[in-house]
Amino acid sequence: MATTLLAFFFLFILYFFIQIQPKKPTTANNLPPGSFGWPVLGETLDFQRSRKDGGANKFIRGRIDRYDSPLVFKTSLLGERMAVFCGPEGNKFLFANENKLVVSWWPKAIRSLFGKCLNTSRGYEAKWLRKIMLPYVGPDALSNRYDIVMDVVTRVHIQNQWEGRSEVTVFDTVKPYLFELACLLFISLDDPTHVAKLGSLFNTFLTGIGSLPIDIPGTRFYYGKKATNAIKKQLIMLINQRKQQNASSFEDLLSHDTSAVSITLLMKSLGEHPDVYKNVLKEQMGILEGKAPGEALNWEDIQKMRYSWNVVCEVLRLNPPVIGAFREALVDFEYAGYTIPKGWKIMWSAAMTHKEEDNYPNVTKFDPSRFEGTGPTPFAYVPFGGGPRMCLGKELARMQILVFLHNIVTKFSWDLLIPDEKIEYDPFATPVKGLPIRLHPHKV
The missing domain is CATH 3.30.43.20 (Uridine Diphospho-n-acetylenolpyruvylglucosamine Reductase; domain 2)
Known part of the structure; x- marks a missing residue:
């Protein structure tokens, strides 16, 4: 050794x-x-x-x-x-x-x-690429194309992977679901075998991101580079099959991992703070009660989840998925x-920035009320960056997280099996054991 x-x-x-x-x-x-x-x-x-x-x-x-x-x-x-x-x-x-x-x-x-x-x-090229991608991830696409599909896919996932189980490891369960959702939304791929193969390549690619760029067999970077080439070949093949340009494919598939991290950390925080969970459940049940049985969530429903989004923001304040x-x-x-x-x-x-006492009194306390009204000091809350380089997938991530949150809290409460589970960045903020939990279905 x-x-x-x-x-x-x-x-x-x-x-x-x-x-x-x-x-x-x-x-x-x-x-x-x-x-x-x-x-x-x-x-x-x-x-x-x-x-x-x-x-x-x-x-x-x-x-x-x-x-x-x-x-x-x-x-x-x-x-x-x-x-x-x-x-x-x-x-x-x-x-x-x-x-x-x-x-x-x-x-x-x-x-x-x-x-x-x-x-x-950089520069003009970055502006041009953002302009091309905006129709795929902007509010118009989310409100007219993705909202109902996202809710239906999420319901099926929870039915297949959560219901009937007493214990679940959150990150390991959520990550493939979000990747499958991204494949469906952005490259119209729903073949389970093909999705699983592509997902495995992406996992290898992601481990190479935070590694040292040493391109020799046995290193994370070496295998990440091989996975990158294989991913691009598959995406080019899929795009050519559909005879259309989809410049967002690679970028949007990548966004699934930060959303998986955010959902995992959200469920960790709700497990640690039952009073916050109760308030989230109350808001989400109010939305559910205003809909017909089986009716899917839509863009308007997402806009009503104000308290729930404040909770998500506090999760991202304490543990932004990406360091900076x-x-x-x-x-x-x-x-x-x-x-x-x-x-x-x-x-x-x-x-x-998110841990500075001057910007956030009692900085380590979990407090969603920080985001009420005008919210934090300008530039003190930056999980999505800012300026011309602000994350283009911010609204997409918001919808993914809130749709999943609605469907999970209206069906379950849960206990954390590893209290105070350590979080490390490799390359994204993730509980080291993937957040194992014990599920408690709501009584009907």
Whole structure:
């Protein structure tokens, strides 16, 4: 075992010496406080460990306190010199200066696995791709095309996978259902065998996203890259069979995983807070009572789920599915009195922003009322990002989560089989055991 670890560590060092080109010396003499850490490795290992501990909070908070710099500090991650922007002020600055001072950037593993798509596109190309995709995931598509289908598919799933069972592992059960739903909605694929094969490839692809980009057999990245190529071949084949362009296929299929994470964390929170569960159930039963027996949910019903959505928002505040995102400086610019050099990478963190006491008094308390009225301070709640790069699938995710929530709470209550189950980011926020629960069907 020790020999294997030593070999991988050697390969890790060798990879970065080969792949990372020497950076030009930084001429700016007013850099943010911080440390670049170890040669080559920087502070990457500390950052990766923090993801296993539930997010980037420990990594970022420790450096904010160490350097007494609440707005920005410098570090070196993933072979890049990087500035970490903190809090609503940093989010606002980055979102407002997209394609002006900064542009979207992702680590090499993500760029290699995604290839050329909306996630990795920049500038005009990104705007063009978002325009193409909007008809598939915007409010018009959701209200006119997907609402009833989503409800019917969800009912069938709960009937087949939940009813009659005493225990269920939530993430493992919800994830394939949402993938099947995405296949049906976006590529009209309903063949169970084909869906299962594609789903297996996507799971392999997703494990490669958060990995180091070491392209040798045995690594997550190697298998993720192979899975990516296989997925694209299958999607191209399906699109050609239908003789139509569907630019959203790859992106929308990816959105199923963050929705699965959100639903899992939602059920965890409702299991931990029975008073909140009762209020959600009351709202959802009110919607059910206003409909004819067997009548499907529609767009108007979703808009009535105000308290339920506040609960979801509080879940996403405490554990945003994705830690945050990255940018690249297009030019030298000043921020918070410091110089950010051209070419530097910038990280912002939803997970850190959502845990700041200044924005959320009694920050660790689960409190859906934070989202009543005008809600949190602007740019203090950013699970979907913001500005020109705001997540295009936000409304789709909202509908998926609320439709599932309606159908599950009107049929069951549940107990958590592992109280205080640990959450880790790999690459998305997920309970380490997948959230096993004991179901209690409502008495008819």
